Amino acid sequence: MTEAILTVDDLKVSFATEDGVVQAVGGVSFELRAGEVLAIVGESGSGKSVTAQTITGLTRASNARITGSVSYRGRELNGLEDDQLRGVRGEQIAMVFQDPMSSLNPVYRVGDQIIEMIRAHRDVSKHEAADRAVELLRSVGIPNPERRVRHYPHEFSGGMRQRVMIAMALALEPDVLIADEPTTALDVTVQAQILRLLDDLNRERDLAIVLITHDLGVVAEIADRVLVMYAGQIVENATLDETFYDPQHPYTWGLLGSLMRLDQTRGARLAQIPGQPPSLLAPPQGCRFAPRCPHKFDKCDELPPLQARVGGEHLDRCWLDPEEKKSRRAQVIP
Amino acid sequence: MARFIVRRLLGMIAVLFAISVIVFLIFNVIPNSDPAARIAGKNADPALIARVSADLGLDKPLPIQYLTMMKQIFTGQLMSYAKDRNVVQQIWDGIPATFSLCIGAAVIWMALAVLFGYLSAMHAGKFTDRALTILSLVGISMPVFWLAAILLYFLTFKIQLFPTGSYVPLTEDPVGWASHLILPWFTLAVLFVGFYSRMLRSNMLDAMNEDYVRTARAKGLSERQVRIRHVLRNSMIPIVTLFGLDFGQVVGGGAILTETVYNLNGVGLYAGEAIRSLDLPPLIGVTLFGAFFIVLFNTIVDFAYAVLDPRIRLGEAAPA
Amino acid sequence: MVATVGEMEAPGEPPLPAGVPKSQIQGRSPWYLAWLRLRRNKVALFCAGVFVLIVLFCLAAPLWAEHVAHTGPNENHITEKVLIDGQPTNVVGPDGTPIGPGLHGQYLLGADQNGRDVMVRLMYGGRTSIYIGLAAAAVTTVLSVIVALLAGYYRGWIDSVLSRIMDVIWAFPVLLLGIALGTALAVGGLKIGPLAIAGDSIWIPIMIIGFVYVPYMARPIRGEILALREKEFIEAAVAQGKGPLRIMFSELLPNIISTIIVFFTLNIANNMLLESALSFLGAGVRPPNASWGTMIADGYEMIYTAPHLTIVPGLMIIATVLSLNVFGDGLRDALDPRAKIRLEH
Numbered sequence: 001m002t003e004a005i006l007t008v009d010d011l012k013v014s015f016a017t018e019d020g021v022v023q024a025v026g027g028v029s030f031e032l033r034a035g036e037v038l039a040i041v042g043e044s045g046s047g048k049s050v051t052a053q054t055i056t057g058l059t060r061a062s063n064a065r066i067t068g069s070v071s072y073r074g075r076e077l078n079g080l081e082d083d084q085l086r087g088v089r090g091e092q093i094a095m096v097f098q099d100p101m102s103s104l105n106p107v108y109r110v111g112d113q114i115i116e117m118i119r120a121h122r123d124v125s126k127h128e129a130a131d132r133a134v135e136l137l138r139s140v141g142i143p144n145p146e147r148r149v150r151h152y153p154h155e156f157s158g159g160m161r162q163r164v165m166i167a168m169a170l171a172l173e174p175d176v177l178i179a180d181e182p183t184t185a186l187d188v189t190v191q192a193q194i195l196r197l198l199d200d201l202n203r204e205r206d207l208a209i210v211l212i213t214h215d216l217g218v219v220a221e222i223a224d225r226v227l228v229m230y231a232g233q234i235v236e237n238a239t240l241d242e243t244f245y246d247p248q249h250p251y252t253w254g255l256l257g258s259l260m261r262l263d264q265t266r267g268a269r270l271a272q273i274p275g276q277p278p279s280l281l282a283p284p285q286g287c288r289f290a291p292r293c294p295h296k297f298d299k300c301d302e303l304p305p306l307q308a309r310v311g312g313e314h315l316d317r318c319w320l321d322p323e324e325k326k327s328r329r330a331q332v333i334p
Numbered sequence: 335m336a337r338f339i340v341r342r343l344l345g346m347i348a349v350l351f352a353i354s355v356i357v358f359l360i361f362n363v364i365p366n367s368d369p370a371a372r373i374a375g376k377n378a379d380p381a382l383i384a385r386v387s388a389d390l391g392l393d394k395p396l397p398i399q400y401l402t403m404m405k406q407i408f409t410g411q412l413m414s415y416a417k418d419r420n421v422v423q424q425i426w427d428g429i430p431a432t433f434s435l436c437i438g439a440a441v442i443w444m445a446l447a448v449l450f451g452y453l454s455a456m457h458a459g460k461f462t463d464r465a466l467t468i469l470s471l472v473g474i475s476m477p478v479f480w481l482a483a484i485l486l487y488f489l490t491f492k493i494q495l496f497p498t499g500s501y502v503p504l505t506e507d508p509v510g511w512a513s514h515l516i517l518p519w520f521t522l523a524v525l526f527v528g529f530y531s532r533m534l535r536s537n538m539l540d541a542m543n544e545d546y547v548r549t550a551r552a553k554g555l556s557e558r559q560v561r562i563r564h565v566l567r568n569s570m571i572p573i574v575t576l577f578g579l580d581f582g583q584v585v586g587g588g589a590i591l592t593e594t595v596y597n598l599n600g601v602g603l604y605a606g607e608a609i610r611s612l613d614l615p616p617l618i619g620v621t622l623f624g625a626f627f628i629v630l631f632n633t634i635v636d637f638a639y640a641v642l643d644p645r646i647r648l649g650e651a652a653p654a
Numbered sequence: 655m656v657a658t659v660g661e662m663e664a665p666g667e668p669p670l671p672a673g674v675p676k677s678q679i680q681g682r683s684p685w686y687l688a689w690l691r692l693r694r695n696k697v698a699l700f701c702a703g704v705f706v707l708i709v710l711f712c713l714a715a716p717l718w719a720e721h722v723a724h725t726g727p728n729e730n731h732i733t734e735k736v737l738i739d740g741q742p743t744n745v746v747g748p749d750g751t752p753i754g755p756g757l758h759g760q761y762l763l764g765a766d767q768n769g770r771d772v773m774v775r776l777m778y779g780g781r782t783s784i785y786i787g788l789a790a791a792a793v794t795t796v797l798s799v800i801v802a803l804l805a806g807y808y809r810g811w812i813d814s815v816l817s818r819i820m821d822v823i824w825a826f827p828v829l830l831l832g833i834a835l836g837t838a839l840a841v842g843g844l845k846i847g848p849l850a851i852a853g854d855s856i857w858i859p860i861m862i863i864g865f866v867y868v869p870y871m872a873r874p875i876r877g878e879i880l881a882l883r884e885k886e887f888i889e890a891a892v893a894q895g896k897g898p899l900r901i902m903f904s905e906l907l908p909n910i911i912s913t914i915i916v917f918f919t920l921n922i923a924n925n926m927l928l929e930s931a932l933s934f935l936g937a938g939v940r941p942p943n944a945s946w947g948t949m950i951a952d953g954y955e956m957i958y959t960a961p962h963l964t965i966v967p968g969l970m971i972i973a974t975v976l977s978l979n980v981f982g983d984g985l986r987d988a989l990d991p992r993a994k995i996r997l998e999h
Contacts, residue, residue, distance in 0.1 A: 587827025
């Protein structure tokens with residue numbers, strides 16, 4: 001088994017707002033192994049983006065409190081000064097964000113933005129950095145990179161912009177790439193291209209990827225492992241196959257059940273998960289999915305721990321007996 | 335590009351024309367009194383008034399008067415009604431003082447505004463920010479001429495820290511030139527420093543929340559690099575453009591009050607005198623001078639915008 | 655495959671977030687939220703209070719004049735003597751120096767070179783200055799909103815014409831325009847058809863100042879209207895058959911009200927500064943009437959011997975304008991829905 005390069009242990013992030021304290025992330029723990037593609041799935045507000053951004057300390061603000069441990073190759077990142085984190089950001093752990101138009105500075109040329117990143121970490125001449133920038137653009141499939149490197153962000157289409165972001169992220173050959181909803185703002189066809197690119201990068205360079213998304217279709221394309229998050233907590237942690245073929249948490253069932261399938265009978269209703277996620281100002285004491293769960297029973301008033309109940313490394317956060325789950329699941333997922 | 339320039343130039347000329355007509359009308363149509371009577375003075379008999387009228391061409395139809403006046407401006411022959419000074423010459427003579435005042439004040443106000451705005455934004459909510467904000471707010475709440483009077487009183491009279499007296503040309507005596515201009519520079523700058531530093535602060539605080547700043551941090555840039563290369567750079571765009579507009583206004587006539595109080599014989603002082611004596615030709619001359627600069631700087635600002643913001647320069651180009 | 659529309663279930667009521675009783679769900683309008691935010695801003699509220707106090711102070715002018723100072727704002731007492739601490743003193747000394755401020759009912763702030771009671775003039779002058787500021791702001795706001803609505807809604811040639819006019823006014827050096835109009839109109843007053851305003855009426859400076867600032871307010875509002883115009887709810891209104899006037903007043907206007915309120919407040923401050931500048935140069939309020947600007951002009955002549963004549967009205971202007979600026983800022987922050995309150999945690 002390959003070693004874990006990134007370990008998150010009981011990470012909690014809360015923000016003080018006008019309306020009260022929002023518990024955005026309520027105790028998240030997981031591991032990322034070298035060369036693994038880990039998908040974090042959840043709806044808006046589930047805490048997946050906050051978790052990802054907290055890893056490199058991007059959520060620091062005067063109204064934020066972060067507890068727990070984030071360690072990269074044995075080095076604790078939470079609590080480090082910004083200066084110290086600089087060495088990690090970009091060089092070891094790189095990030096790509098959702099909206100490439102607003103994520104790139106509109107007044108600087110694309111090449112200059114890549115060069116800026118390279119020269120912030122390596123002592124190379126502008127010329128060398130510029131050459132590297134062209135190579136990077138070529139490696140992500142941008143045609144005519146020598147010319148395009150001098151263009152501004154708004155001169156690229158959405159998909160191309162995202163490739164630029166990815167190129168920039170890879171400039172220093174990091175071990176980990178965190179991609180926060182990289183395809184959400186793109187057309188479906190472009191989405192497929194970007195995912196293929198990420199898949200190639202993962203295989204060719206042994207690049208570990210943390211892929212944040214709300215789209216299970218995206219997950220199915222390239223993920224090795226899946227974390228399902230709900231209301232700031234992980235509710236299921238399994239391999240791709242386990243998630244799709246043997247999901248253990250009712251929320252996961254709901255997500256899978258609401259997918260459109262080619263083999264569905266005509267006229268069948270699209271399943272919904274009734275209700276809304278809980279307010280994170282005062283999250284429920286027990287299982288956070290219980291208010292919406294059709295299978296809840298009295299034990300659910302107590303928060304289930306994230307445990308391996310079906311063996312191996314398949315973790316879930318549900319009190320139901322695994323045998324019980326199978327029959328109930330069949331009702332939700334045909 | 336050439337077409338753009340030509341179009342802007344035509345626009346400039348149109349605006350200046352409109353302004354000259356308006357000023358002319360203001361003084362010849364609106365008042366319910368005869369300019370000749372005003373100039374002839376009190377106790378003038380009708381014969382004298384008629385003579386003054388003919389003398390100054392005031393008995394001709396308005397359009398003719400207007401054209402004559404415009405012609406005189408362009409040939410540099412426009413004489414004030416008081417008949418003792420050539421308007422264009424006077425304006426020309428006043429330019430060094432006005433420019434010295436305006437440019438010096440502009441340099442000071444921009445430098446201080448950027449410094450204060452940056453510090454305020456970086457220490458938002460803390461003491462530095464609050465103190466600078468209060469200073470800025472007081473600065474923009476002060477009547478310029480009042481501040482000038484107070485400074486004059488306290489710093490040239492009560493304590494003789496600065497010299498009194500009027501403008502000393504740069505070529506004559508650089509030190510004297512500067513020492514006579516320090517108080518006027520500061521006075522004129524105070525208002526703008528307040529306004530601009532607050533605007534920069536606000537822009538920077540907004541920019542800090544932009545996605546590209548998050549990307550810059552994620553790239554591993556130092557906080558300082560992020561602040562200057564991304565936050566400050568992008569926040570300055572509206573500041574620079576506004577500066578162009580304000581500078582045009584200041585040269586155009588905003589300096590009247592400062593020049594009057596400090597007795598600097600620039601174009602503004604000349605304008606003030608013309609107003610007091612209701613002397614139309616100098617007024618038209620000065621107004622056109624001012625409007626010319628305002629419109630000129632408006633145009634410069636439009637170009638500057640294109641230089642600073644590539645999105646404007648290149649338009650929304652077709653995707654590759 | 656996909657559910658057909660006819661078979662979709664009507665959505666039931668979503669369950670409430672855990673632990674929240676139904677009675678606590680309360681709709682909060684943006685105005686209410688803005689009010690809450692404003693209430694939290696102690697500094698802004700304090701400044702609003704200061705402004706109100708200043709207004710009350712000035713409104714009390716007739717009371718003071720009659721009962722404490724026993725004189726009007728324009729009455730000269732050059733050759734008179736008054737009792738100070740029991741000693742008869744010249745109101746204006748033989749060298750032209752008037753008496754200074756002191757703790758006495760008459761001439762609390764001293765007298766000016768014409769023997770007028772500075773305190774009384776200050777209060778009456780304040781009435782004039784504040785009144786001009788408010789009235790001119792009303793003029794500017796009304797004109798700006800009309801121009802902006804017309805230009806922004808109709809666009810096309812109406813917008814072109816109005817924008818050109820705004821550009822011309824804008825290109826005029828503000829002070830010069832104000833002075834030009836001020837001096838020209840002061841002589842003979844204004845006659846437009848049936849409307850006649852006397853040369854020394856207070857409405858001359860009001861109209862001038864109101865007019866001069868129109869482009870500064872109209873442009874940003876027009877920009878907002880242009881942006882709003884593209885939004886779907888306008889399309890919906892047009893599709894419903896609403897006429898232009900109804901759309902302008904019931905759809906567009908309510909959305910720019912918060913901008914208007916903020917601009918109006920800040921405009922009062924600017925107007926007062928402009929009025930003082932114009933009066934200082936002799937193109938605003940006509941003597942012998944008092945405004946804080948004319949008082950500074952008068953005081954300036956005596957600056958070396960009686961500086962308080964200049965200092966005091968200036969301080970009043972600063973206090974009033976500053977409180978308006980701070981309050982206006984507070985309003986802007988409160989009404990901006992994106993305002994973020996920074997909290998410590």
